[in-house]
Amino acid sequence: MTSETTTLPTSEQILRAPKVLLHDHLDGGLRPATVVELARENGYEGLPETDPEKLGIWFREAADSGSLERYLETFAHTCAVMQTRDALARVAAECAEDLAADGVVYAEVRYAPEQHLEQGLTLEEVVEAVNEGFREGERRARENGHRIRVGALLTAMRHAARALEIAELANRYRDTGVVGFDIAGAEAGYPPTRHLDAFEYLKRENNHFTIHAGEAFGLPSIWQALQWCGADRLGHGVRIIDDIEVADDGSVKLGRLASYVRDKRIPLEMCPTSNLQTGAAPSYAEHPIGLLRRLQFRLTVNTDNRLMSGTNMSREFEHLVKTFRYTLDDMQWFTVNAMKSAFIPFDERLAMINDVIKPGYAELRAEWLFRPQGATAPVNRSSDSV
Numbered sequence: 001m002t003s004e005t006t007t008l009p010t011s012e013q014i015l016r017a018p019k020v021l022l023h024d025h026l027d028g029g030l031r032p033a034t035v036v037e038l039a040r041e042n043g044y045e046g047l048p049e050t051d052p053e054k055l056g057i058w059f060r061e062a063a064d065s066g067s068l069e070r071y072l073e074t075f076a077h078t079c080a081v082m083q084t085r086d087a088l089a090r091v092a093a094e095c096a097e098d099l100a101a102d103g104v105v106y107a108e109v110r111y112a113p114e115q116h117l118e119q120g121l122t123l124e125e126v127v128e129a130v131n132e133g134f135r136e137g138e139r140r141a142r143e144n145g146h147r148i149r150v151g152a153l154l155t156a157m158r159h160a161a162r163a164l165e166i167a168e169l170a171n172r173y174r175d176t177g178v179v180g181f182d183i184a185g186a187e188a189g190y191p192p193t194r195h196l197d198a199f200e201y202l203k204r205e206n207n208h209f210t211i212h213a214g215e216a217f218g219l220p221s222i223w224q225a226l227q228w229c230g231a232d233r234l235g236h237g238v239r240i241i242d243d244i245e246v247a248d249d250g251s252v253k254l255g256r257l258a259s260y261v262r263d264k265r266i267p268l269e270m271c272p273t274s275n276l277q278t279g280a281a282p283s284y285a286e287h288p289i290g291l292l293r294r295l296q297f298r299l300t301v302n303t304d305n306r307l308m309s310g311t312n313m314s315r316e317f318e319h320l321v322k323t324f325r326y327t328l329d330d331m332q333w334f335t336v337n338a339m340k341s342a343f344i345p346f347d348e349r350l351a352m353i354n355d356v357i358k359p360g361y362a363e364l365r366a367e368w369l370f371r372p373q374g375a376t377a378p379v380n381r382s383s384d385s386v
């Protein structure tokens with residue numbers, strides 16, 4: 001194919017391409033206007049701005065701090081307005097709608113139930129309100145011609161001591177909307193092994209979990225998450241790059257941990273923009289995703305916090321397309337990786353890959369055949385695809 005690489009996927013193609021999102025925080029993805037309205041309805045007076053546009057900018061700038069700890073401070077405002085059943089259901093419904101409008105066909109969205117108890121809700125009421133919201137959002141998306149399926153991940157905060165309780169909660173709701181468990185929060189000083197009882201419980205129950213590791217802290221955190229805790233996936237995991245040496249001649253040597261992660265096909269939930277804000281990566285061009293993709297780690301692309309990063313899945317892919325010249329085949333590779341790594345049953349993942357994702361990309365790839373006569377052929381194929 002001679003015209004190969006002449007044209008990268010357009011913004012419109014990126015938007016329409018089926019996408020799979022495994023790492024998105026419910027309390028990090030509210031619409032700014034919703035934060036303002038919920039604050040007014042619930043009498044929360046702590047917002048730094050009450051104009052939605054200014055508030056959106058405030059979140060992005062405050063989160064752009066170079067430190068995970070300061071980035072996390074912004075969640076006090078979103079959690080403050082997510083303390084009632086109605087607020088939680090609304091935020092969850094809008095989340096599903098927004099993801100669907102962005103071309104996401106499958107998402108696992110996480111939140112920490114323990115952060116939504118300030119006005120008297122029980123942990124169960126929190127989970128049920130969010131589940132109801134996701135179902136409503138899926139229904140509204142369908143009405144608007146989009147198809148999306150959303151599963152919840154229950155997060156325990158790593159500085160707190162409720163991980164076992166939240167793991168039990170995740171297990172109780174595993175057949176009704178909750179697909180797994182996670183731990184999040186400040187990483188330095190709070191190793192995942194503090195919550196071994198929760199992980200051991202989940203393993204005994206044959207349940208699934210991911211762990212935020214290798215974001216603000218390096219290899220020991222990744223090693224513990226995998227070898228002590230038994231994580232199925234890593235939230236971020238970007239610091240695995242510290243175990244990979246690239247020589248001047250371009251040859252690459254993987255350390256034992258990096259080899260293990262690649263050999264065992266451990267899914268890494270990459271969140272490029274979030275990493276730039278917390279200082280986990282210096283720029284898109286220097287983001288470890290470039291090298292890790294070339295080395296064929298099982299990488300996935302994610303948003304982390306759409307509000308704090310002013311992003312969505314299409315924007316994350318736009319950055320990657322621009323930076324690394326990724327094609328539709330690359331996008332499909334990331335998407336299939338994500339679907340393979342989801343926590344829903346194997347037959348459903350396979351059907352999503354074969355009946356939704358691959359046909360969606362095939363249709364986009366075929367568009368060049370029907371281009372206006374005389375236009376350049378925008379072939380979106382790369383040589384090392386799935």
Ligand SMILES: O=c1[nH]cnc2c1ncn2[C@H]1C[C@H](O)[C@@H](CO)O1
Nearest residue numbers: 025027075110111112155184185212
């Ligand atoms: O990227 C992150 N690293 C660690 N913790 C995070 C990240 N993004 C969000 N969180 C925290 C803040 C939220 O309140 C919590 C649950 O979603 O998870």
Ligand SMILES: [Zn+2]
Nearest residue numbers: 025184235304
């Ligand atoms: Zn996260």
